[in-house]
Amino acid sequence: MSATDTTAAARLSIEALDSALVHLTADGGVLRLSEVEAERLSGYQPPAVEEPGGERMIMNMGPQHPSTHGVLRLILELEGEVIRRSKPVVGYLHTGMEKTGEDLTYVQGCTNVTRMDYASPLFSELAFALGAETLLGVEVPERAQWIRMLMCEMNRLSSHLLFQATNGMDLGAASMMLYGWREREEVLRFLELVSGLRMNHNYIRVGGVAADLPDGWRDAALAVLDPLPERIEEFEVLLSGQPIWRERLQGVGVITAEEAIALGATGPILRSTGYAWDLRRNMPYLRYDQVDFDVCVGTYGDSYDRYAVRLAEIGESIRIIRQVLDKMPAGPYRVQDKKVTPPPRARIDESMEALIHHFKIFTEGFKVPEGEAYAAVESPRGELGCYMVSDGSGKPYRMHIRGPSFVNLQTLPHLMKDSMIADTVAIVSSVDPIMGEVDR
Amino acid sequence: MGDETVEAEATEGEAAEPEEPVELAYGVAVTRPRGETVLHPSREQLLDVVRALRSDGFWMCVDVCGVDYLTHPGRSLPRGVEPQRFEVVAGFLDHGGARRARVRTQVPADDPTCPSLFRIHPGVEAMEREAFDLFGIVFDGHPDMTRILMPEDWVGHPLRKDYDIGAIPVQFKAAHS
Incomplete structure (x- = not known):
């Protein structure tokens, strides 16, 4: 189940990558058709004379289809019931969050990015905070690092449980839907206890976290963790066996490691191959180098492996959280740098300067030195990066989020090439895109 | 905090002294802000640099995005690199060596084109479409240079700094102004 970076990369060669490159550009799975054309061509097309057996049909799937995980639209070119070419059409949820981010201070920025990937909001906050902290040159205190790890792994649990629920529903295992949502709700209850919100937490801030862990957090965390292994065994009985x-998943939507790398796919898609x-293992951030966990990998790179990798990662996250519970250090939960951190509440009552300082941080924010930085974290969907450019003012000059779902969606035409239309839902589900992050 | 500022000032100071040689990697100028590796090829050198990176282990192109430096022209760049309005920033990842590299290409405002990395890294297809959509940077050699996030008939490129942000007038019926 585990391997180090050297063995993983050493098993591939540049020649294999080159041939994957040739294969990807030659397989012709990507349909390049404008929306206007797709509108005009939609429906049955009489076979062209020069194309023997070419009875093609253009079909639009979505954007409102309940199984497309939000507002993803697929333009499919069908030959009978087989998908020959396809194109994912995105942008229905585009709200210009990167543009909005240029007009928000670094204090406000987390509220913006947390709304991108709404199934795992803490990871966007973390990437944003790490990017800004790199620019500031701030080192976050030890306790904040561990709190961030605890919260992120809890969030990974909720995200993967959500995947199990929706993946089950997509494939007709409707009871799985209820079980997945039930466990996820327990995890969200813990996140709410700590951050005050079920979703869009705005908990991880530049310089630390918003608040210290509340009383009873350890018991609450254990109450989430203790029943989970048993429940996951239930999932195994319900689904894996x-x-x-x-039948529905094995051998459906197969991708090789070389193809995944060429397409920039990360996360469970890459690991399933x-x-x-x-990134937690190979380029550790926070304190992931001080906890013991396995990197879960598949074998065949099919939809089943992607499902199994996510299921196994739930177990690994539980393992990490248990170690975090043991190792949680005492100390400040945000950096003791007056430039970045507002004064504590009690100081405001005593000191006029503290009140002014508090007011200024929340109205004007703080200035960040000029420069650029890229910070990446391993979100449940893959590499989530934040590229930040500062011009020395209190707002980012450019704030770009590299969303894993956005890049992973490009594997869809290749995964669906020559598969049956009934497998579309299984494949889309196994890629697990979150459209809020795709469209931003 | 203090170390970083000192370091940033030091690199600026180096750029000001003409006798200090510019560090080169893959035949182009390289800077190392905050420990990250940043390459500065020209548009003509871009594809060669990316190919060299790929054969050096940087197998994955992680990210491509545009930046519009219209209102912030005085950024620090290595000597010999002419600042332009746009920049195309591409991130690369070397799995074996667990290291990153970033490539910043200057793209002038009067000719906003840049060679596409699609033939080397097909995974940049959506990201280059995004940069085209939001910045109006055209990628030569891209198979499908169309809008991706904005509607197809949209006018303008929203992430440009001179793009007017529209406003919808909101009427408050109860209050007279």
Whole structure:
């Protein structure tokens, strides 16, 4: 189940990558058709004379289809019931969050990015905070690092449980939907206890976290963790062992490690091919180098492996959280740098200067030195990066989020090439895109 | 905090002294702000640099995005690199060596084109479309240079600094102004 970076990368060669490159550009799975043309061509097309057997049909799937995980639209070119070419059409949720981010201070920025990937909001906050902290040159205190790890792994649990629920529903295992949402709700209850909000937490801030862990957090965390392994075994019985489940997923939507790398796919898609690449292990951030966990990989790179990798990662996250519970250090939960951190509440009552200082941080924010930085974290969907350019003012000059879902969606045409239309839902579901992050 | 500022000032000071040689990697100027590796090729050198990076282990192109430096022209760049209005920033990842590299290409405002990395890294297709959509930078050799996030018939490129942000008038019926 685990491997180090050297073995993972050493198993591939540049020649294999080159041939994957040739294969990807030659397989012709990507349909390049404008929306206007797709509108005009939609429906049955009589076969062209020069194309033998070419009875093609252009079909639009979505953007409102309940199984497309939000507002993803697929333009499919069908030959009978087989998908020959396809194109994911995105942008229906585009709200210009990167533009908005240029007009918000670094204090306000977290409220913006947290709304991108709404299934795992803490990771966007973390990437944003790490990017700004790199520019500031601020080192976050030890306790804040561990709190961030605790919260992120909890969030990974909720995100993967949500995947199990929706993936089950997409494939007709409707009871799985209820079980997945039930466990996820327990995790969200913990996140609410700590951050005050079920979703869009705005908890991880530049310089630390918004608040210290509340009383009873340890018991609350254990109450979430203790029943989970048993529940996951139930999932295994319900899904993994079922012949119908395996039939629907095994061998469906296959991708190789070389193709995934060429397409920039990260996260469970890349790991499902047997390529052990996890930023937590290979390029550790926070304190992931001080906890013990395995990088879960698949073998065949099909939809089943992507499902199994996510299921196994739930177990690894539980392992990490248990170690975090043991190792949580005492100390400040945000950096003791007056430039970045507002004064504590009690000081405001005593000191006029503290009140002014507090007011200025929340109205004007703080100035960040000129420069650029890229910070990346391993979100449940893959590499989530934040590229930040500062012009020395209190607002980012450019704030770009590299969303894993956005890049991973490009694997869809290749995964769906020559598959049956009934497998579309299984494949889209196994890529697990969150459209809020795709469209930003 | 203090170390970083000193370091930033030091690099600016180096750029000001003409006798200090510019550090080169893959045949182009390289800077190391905050420990990250940043390459500065020209548009003509871009594809060669990316190919060299790829054969050096940087197998994955992680990210491509545009930046519009219209209102912040005085950024620090290595000597010999002419600042232009736009920049195309591409991030690369070397799995074996666990290291990153970033490539910043200057793109002038009067000719906003840049060679596409699609033939080397097909995964940049959506990201280059995004940069085209939001900045109006055209990528030569891209198979499908169309808008991706904005509607197809949209006019303008929203992430440009001179793009007017529209406003919808809101009427408050109860209050007279």
